[in-house]
Amino acid sequence: MIRSLSPRVEAVFWFLLTATGYYLLASLSLYATKGADNIAAVWPPSGYFLALLLLMPDRVRYAAFAAMALASVGANISGGVSPLTATAYTVANAVEATIALLLIRRFEGAEMSFMAPRAVGRFCVATLSASAASAVVATALTANGPDFFLSWMTTVALGMLIVTPPIVMLARIVGSNALHNVSTAMKIEAVGLLTMAAFVTGASFAQSEFPVTFLPCVAVIVASYRLGPFGAAAGMLIVAAIASLLTAQGQGPIAAMNYSQKVEVLFLQFYLVTMLFIALPLAALLVVQRRLAKRLEQSNRWLLQAEAAALVGHWRVDLKAWTIQWSDQTYRVHGLEPGVPVDVDYSVAQYLPEDRAKVQKVLTEAVRTGEPFVYQGRIKRADGGIRHVRSHGSIEKGRRGKAVAIFGTVQDVTETVENARILESARSAAERVANTDMLTGLPNRRHTLAILDQVLCEARQQGTPLAVAIFDIDHFKQINDSHGHATGDDVIRRVGQRAKASLREEDLVGRFGGEEFVCILRGRSALSAELVAERVRKAVQTDSESGDGPGATISIGLAIFADEETPQDLLQRADKALYMAKRGGRNRLQMAA
Template sequence: MIRSLSPRVEAVFWFLLTVTGYYLLASLSLYATRGADNIAAVWPASGYILALLLLMPARGRVPAFAGMAVASIAANMGATTPFWTSLSFTFANMVEAIIALWLIRRHEPGELSFMAPRAVIHFCVAAVAASLVGAGLATLLAGRGGDFFLSWATTVLLGMLIVTPPIVMLTRMMELKAFGKVPRAMLVEATAILTGAGAVTILVFSQSHFPATFLPSIAVVAAAYRLGPFGAAAGMLIVTIIASLLSGQGYGPMAAIDSDPKVKVLFLQFYLLSLLLAALPLAALLIGRQRLARRLEQSNRWLLQAEAAALVGHWRVNLVDWTIYWSDQTYRIHGLEPGTPVDVDYSVRQYLAEDRAAVQRVLEEAVRSGEPFEFHGRILRADGQVRHVKSHGSIERGRGGGATGIFGTVQDVTETVENARILEAARSAAERVANTDMLTGLPNRRHTLTFLEEAMAGARAHGAPLAVAIFDIDHFKRINDTHGHATGDQVIQRVAQRARSVLRDEDMIGRIGGEEFVCILQRASALSGEIVAERVRKAVENGVGQGDGLPPTTVSIGLAVYDGEQDIEELLHRADQALYAAKREGRNRMRRAA
């Protein structure tokens, strides 16, 4: 509350604030409403000092307790209470204030908030404990009986419960300058409600013909409902002041009670305590409900924003009445305006015919097993677009264990599917480029040797025949030197085309060097291998340089039949040796390895 004063001035401030307020409240209570043994019906001074202790810094407590001691002794002696009795009462009041402060700070080390139900409970428990300890101490020191103990405990308890909350909340609101932020209409409404509560209380407690003590309760509940904890606390304070003053003067429903003054005071205390215990927790619960509603509203808003950003919606099928709910984003995914009437059959019919049956099977199996589910499919939107969607969900079960609903999410994954397709196409294209000889379009050396390894493994495992033919272009250096490298490249391309055209479907040809090629002849015996190799030789001899503008070209071929070799190098070496034999014997011929 005070931040800019020097320590000495601040101590004087807290002393004067305590002594002035405590003396006025104590004197007014002792004068206005007296019960047995000169104990007031409500002791607001206890609530006042507790409020100051909660608001002030720790260094202000010593001068505050000094001011309380002076004010308490003066007020009690002013009510004709003997000095030693006044001193005993003052000591008991100081002890209960210390206990209440200690218990509150133990559970609420920060600022005590009457907006939280938990904090309200801790405050009430501390007030009850402090009032009981103070009553016991005062009874012991004053040598009184059980009636005195009960009267003391109830007056102090009511003082703390009724006076402390409005002082603390009002001070906090002033520190935060909350009144300047409140709309004018709300201030007018608050003034009208609290004024109405005062008027109703005056009407009820100024006469005893019509005991309508429930009317102030309605006013306080209305204040709690519209204004929250501050409204409840302020309304209770107004009702307490008016009811205590008028009852002390012999007016109101309490005056009609045919009993001694102690019973009348106890009835008034019970009335105020009942009203307080109904209003203050109710206000805290209402504030908690409002905060929960605001958090729920915010969570729903964030959920809608997240769904829109992620293109994810949610849906729920009620299996009892067979209705379906769609979130706004689910409508957008299906190309519909949010709120358009839909049913379960429509949501299933939007899937393409080839996907619809699979979706129905997944949902039926999920209902049967109760297990979470997931499915992919394509839907035909209302605007004619086909979109890929993915759904996840789970089954809701009732108390009896039966399925009562299906909850799921739906996500538009069209872009993901398209990106995956593009990525796969790019990967396949890159793989083709990596495995293809760019000049001839045939498999390159790496791909050819890999294919040969797989073919040899299959032959070894299944006992199938396999043959390998290696051939190269005869006198290719002479072609390059005479006609140029461009013509040499054309010759290589033409040889590749002619050789590939006469191979069987199960055979493969690849380029493994400059003018060198390999034919992998699967399921080919020695005889069939020789036939295919000879066919390749003739195709080149008769098809290259015969009216195509290229020089006449021939090839020499070495053939090796798989004979249990352990690796492809050994098999290729045998075929290579046969190729050298063909070249030595004059070229343009085929030779098979022994």
């Protein structure tokens, strides 16, 4: 707490603070509320000293214990206790403080918190254990009996349970400057609630005609609800002080019970313990509940932001009530304002007819099997727009494993689908460009070889006939030299078009390079392939005889598939046949051997 002082001055500060506070509280308690065997009904000095031990640095604790010993002996002697007995009491109080401090440090470490139910429970265990040990020591040193033991233990335990929490919490609130963050209205409310607790307690214990001891409980619970653990601890301290003082003076419903003083003290202690064990855990639970509520609110806010950013909503169908719930983003995906009433049938009906049956089938199967599901379809939004959506989900099951609900997500994947379509179109276009000869528009060498390799495997596996023809333009160099390369290109183009027009849909003609072409004739026997190849040759010759451009003829080498291992083997046979056709005079067809 005090960090700007030197170690020696700091030790003196804590010594004086401990001695002064302990002596005043002990003297006041002994004077105001004496119970059986000259023991106070509540012993605040124990709680005060434990609070200081939790707040002070470790290095000044020896000075604090010395101050406590002097103050305790002095207060007890001043209260009429013999020096020997006063010393015994002091030793017992030192034992309780030591044990409580050690247990709290072991349970909670360096920082004792009263904001969590588990921490409050451990604090109660530590103080009750310490008070029991202290009672054993005091009883043994003073040679008293069980009544003294019980009275000592309850008195000391109440002192620590009631006094320690508000002192520790207030000191930490002040030390952390948390009060600067509290609004003036909240401060006024806190003062008002604690004043109300004091007034209600005073009114309840200043009279004995009406048994209204429950009213202070109500005041403490209200303070706990509004102010948290500090409100509970401070309210309990106020109730304990006023109730003990007035009861000791013979006022209030407890003093009017007409029992012995010992019974009245025990009943007052029971009353305070009951209220304490209600107020402190309740306040801690309220803190946990508020933290969880705040965390849940933040998580929901993040979920909504994430759904909006990812265009993902969620929905849930209650299979028993046959109702559906949509998140705000699900409404946006469907083009509706959040909160508009929707039902299950409406939700399914938004899918286009050709997708609706598929969605219903997937959901029905998921409910039957209990397995997760995923589907994609198109919905018609309220504004008439068509959107592609994808849903993932799972089945919620009841205690007997029966499906009770369907939970799923819905994501607008329209842009993804459109991007995929554009990408596929671009890929197809790029593939066409990569596989197409730019001059003739026919498959190029690479693509022709790939197709030939494919049909060769099919012919080998299925035993179907296959023929390959290679042809090139006769005297093409002379055409280029005489008419120019532009005319030569036009001749190549016309030859390719005439060849393609002469083939079936399942056949293929590709430009193999320069003025050379390859025809792949699927399912053709030798005779059929020969007829088709001859038709190609005549079509080119007829086109040349029409007088449109320089005349051109082709020579063709034809090879029938004979279990060749590679396309190159088959092409090599066709190429030899082409060579023989050229040697035989050109503009002719030659069948490979």
